[in-house]
Amino acid sequence: MEDERALLLLGILRRQDMHGYRLHEFIDTNLAVCADLKKATAYFLLDKMAAEGWVSYEQVQEGNRPPRRVYRITPAGEQAFQRLIRANLATYASMRFPGDVGLAFLDDLKPTEAVHLLRQRRAAMLDALTALQSAPEHAGTAQLIIEHQRRHLAAELDWLDEVIARVEAKSRKTRSSGRRASSP
Amino acid sequence: MEDERALLLLGILRRQDMHGYRLHEFIDTNLAVCADLKKATAYFLLDKMAAEGWVSYEQVQEGNRPPRRVYRITPAGEQAFQRLIRANLATYASMRFPGDVGLAFLDDLKPTEAVHLLRQRRAAMLDALTALQSAPEHAGTAQLIIEHQRRHLAAELDWLDEVIARVEAKSRKTRSSGRRASSP
DNA sequence: GGGCGCATGTAATGAGTTACATGATTGA
DNA sequence: TCAATCATGTAACTCATTACATGCGCCC
The missing domain is CATH 1.10.287 (Helix Hairpins)
Incomplete structure (x- = not known):
């Protein structure tokens, strides 16, 4: 899943439940410097993380708007986050320019x-x-x-x-x- | 084709005709710092570049060994190289860590x-x-x-x-x- | 004679992007 | 009313990697 993306999503969801659209928006405006993930990718990854049990979601309908899937991190997801952030901080990945x-x-x-x-x-x-x-x-x-x-x-x-x-x-x-x- | 890879291959072939195996070996041992392309990828790219007319090759058989495709840059390839190196040198690609x-x-x-x-x-x-x-x-x-x-x-x-x-x-x-x- | 190096390639898989489709709401 | 924003998703595609398949020559 390319660890950093998962870490990024989990780290954000850990602080706040969010639906895919907001999540992408948040990353795009606040964290563009360190990650660039497209809308489709965000949805795709959220799906995958839900399948792995790292996040769960609740379908929320407001009026007649398109329903939002509000994602929340699960205990398994929290564990994954703890593992991933340690791995990320302790490691250096050499770069190619x-x-x-x-x-x-x-x-x-x-x-x-x-x-x-x-x-x-x-x-x-x-x-x-x-x-x-x-x-x-x-x-x-x-x-x-x-x-x-x-x-x-x-x-x-x-x-x-x-x-x-x-x-x-x-x-x-x-x-x-x-x-x-x-x-x- | 992910410009840098093409530039890399063309730049090498420009100096010396070479077959895929040597080319990969050369990059892997001499240019590992700036590019990491696997054997399969090298062969694949050479194929594609041949299809585009940037390189031509000559089948060379020595004894009963597996035949080697010795690639040579074409005039069109030289043009592409000139274009690509200018684009590369003049441009800065911001990085994500x-x-x-x-x-x-x-x-x-x-x-x-x-x-x-x-x-x-x-x-x-x-x-x-x-x-x-x-x-x-x-x-x-x-x-x-x-x-x-x-x-x-x-x-x-x-x-x-x-x-x-x-x-x-x-x-x-x-x-x-x-x-x-x-x-x- | 058994394994490594030479030399090529294919097939399957993965990760991500593009482009598209849908449909409601909101503001000019 | 027309466009933009909100909100989700799918399908097709690209690019690169992994893993595998093949077969000869060479050296110990």
Whole structure:
């Protein structure tokens, strides 16, 4: 079930009974930084968790609106939560960066163009960073995670700047060797 | 096709014709840091890329061994590579950290246990870091990416240490408020 | 001669997303 | 009245992984 998703849902339901639509809405607006699950997926997972006995639900009808399934965590679900959160906190999952694939072939581009492209990447990262800053005092829960994201982005910017600097250095060398020992 | 994988394969084939087995082997030993694709996936993708006309292959038989399909990039593949690498370098894909889900529910554990678990995570990260250091002068190509990974891990360690410190601070406060204003 | 490495592939499964279908309510 | 929001769900599809099947060569 991809542990984190289950942990996420259980953790939320543990604090508040909720129906699928609200749950998805909540994650999408408050926890988008740390998880992105689509509506269909949320419903699907709730179904599965109900089948496993981690949650139960009560059908609630208000007027003639579509009935809502209000989910509640069960004792088995609480147990699962306790297990999952411990596993999550104690573990480190190493990451792969999609952007690294490009770096692997950096040498196959002209240095000047490489630098140009990397500067575009840099601008995109800067945008992401300022977008984070402007998020106005997000719901207390997610504060830590936003801070984490901020830190990560800052480190990535540092790193990217160094990569750019290296490519520029190489570019200068190439040009000067083209001019055949211009400086002694 | 999940752009990075295609970029990866094209980038390698661009430098050298290769059959699927070698290709997978190469990625697995030299580029494991930045991509993890299984044998079956490699074969599957090569098939698809051949269908799209990005690569062609030549059946090579040596003695009575199983025949090898030696893939070669086509002009269309070269074009795709040029497009993909530019897109990759110019773009930043924001990341989600699986470990953040646990942090979202940190408050639901006793601070002492939370700290204990986070220290385990820290140890795992340290292991990963030393494993990186010991990789002895990896094939020049991947040098950048290993450096990136190293940087990332260092930043993550810093971050985790701060999280631990915060939880410990809260833990002290909790205990002292339990003793009812022990210090003025 | 028994097991590992080379070399390819298929079938089944899983996880998640897209796109669609439904139907009531609410607000412009 | 027309669109948007609320609320649920299904079906089709993609992508990748697991597990399996095959068969030769090589070395101990």
